[in-house]
Amino acid sequence: MTKKRVAIDMDEVMADALGKLVRLYEKEYEPVDPDKLHGKLLEQAIRPEHSHVVREYLFDKDFFKDLEVMPDSQEVVKAMHERYEIFIVTAAMEFPDSLWHKYNWLQEHFPFLHWKNFVFCGDKSIIQADYLIDDHPKNLLTFSGEPVIFTSPHNVHETRFRRVNNWKEVGDMFLE
Structure with a gap:
């Protein structure tokens, strides 16, 4: 069979991965409101001027470690x-x-x-x-x-x- x-x-x-992204963002910028994540990717739920940092975190050579x-x-x-x-x-x-x-x-x-x-x-x-x-x-x-x-x-x-x-x-x- x-x-x-x-x-x-x-x-x-x-x-x-999202948990780590949120921790990195909050350490560098400000708390993330979990309600704002509802139906959105992290980069859509944070300040627009910070949205680029999510990709920067993901492209860090040790992010997935x-x-x-x-x-x-x-x-x-x-x-x-x-x-x-x-x-x-x-x-x-x-x-x-x-x-x-x-x-x-x-x-x-x-x-x-x-x-x-x-x-x-x-x-x-x-x-x-x-x-x-x-x-x-x-x-x-x-x-x-x-x-x-x-x-x-x-x-x-x-x-x-x-x-x-x-x-x-x-x-x-x-x-x-």
Whole structure:
């Protein structure tokens, strides 16, 4: 019996990139009002004259080095790994300095996954899987399998896809 294949995005699904962006911004500028993030990317929720700093943070060679792990993701992905063929799919090519740090981060926090199951790409439409769990609608729109949107403040108004709000809900969807 062939296992079904699940592709999982890394940033804002497994790794808390937004949390780090907010901490960096608040350290340098001012507190971020969480209500202003509702339905927006961070660069849209802060002062317009500061919006450029978000990309600067993302292009910092060490940004992706020490992201926090999303709650329950390790346990759920490990359990899913027993039943499904798991691929971590990240659009790392947009931030080329991130490749080494993303690889090391995955090795550290998800050591049960083989490096052959890491896909560093630019355009996720090339991914062939049964499911894609991602926070960005643009990646889900071009996906040929079943798209699953992982809740992040920027996508709360999105209604076109099946939604999971956290890793416990991912577990409920894939492990029950």
